[in-house]
Amino acid sequence: MEKLAVRSCARRMGLCDWRERPAVELHRQIGQTLDHHGRHRATLIQNILYSELLVWLPECGFERDNEILLSMELDLATDLSRLLLWDYYIALLESDAVKRGRNALQAMAELF
Numbered sequence: 001m002e003k004l005a006v007r008s009c010a011r012r013m014g015l016c017d018w019r020e021r022p023a024v025e026l027h028r029q030i031g032q033t034l035d036h037h038g039r040h041r042a043t044l045i046q047n048i049l050y051s052e053l054l055v056w057l058p059e060c061g062f063e064r065d066n067e068i069l070l071s072m073e074l075d076l077a078t079d080l081s082r083l084l085l086w087d088y089y090i091a092l093l094e095s096d097a098v099k100r101g102r103n104a105l106q107a108m109a110e111l112f
Contacts, residue, residue, distance in 0.1 A: 002023050003023060005086040006023040007019060008086065008087075009090065012090055033093060041092055042088070042089070042092055045085060045088050046085045049081040049084050049085065050077050050081040053077040053080050057076055057077060
């Protein structure tokens with residue numbers, strides 16, 4: 001699933017080699033492109049997504065004490081929050097380039 005999320009992000013970024021772009025390489029490049037505030041906002045977004053997933057997943061039948069999930073050692077909230085973060089990278093990159101002077105709360109509000 002991560003490969004699909006990476007491909008989608010790379011395609012929306014306009015990269016010509018979006019089908020062959022490895023997740024690790026693209027993640028490293030995004031990390032280098034974002035400044036300290038951009039990386040901080042990415043971490044905040046992932047934490048917000050994680051906390052929301054902790055609420056939504058049990059409502060959908062994916063409780064943390066589910067025997068199947070425990071036997072497979074899955075942490076759906078963590079995995080899904082990492083996947084969903086790929087959808088925010090483009091907005092984070094754009095906001096880093098355009099709005100470096102804004103405070104963190106204004107920038108976060110614009111992303112949502």
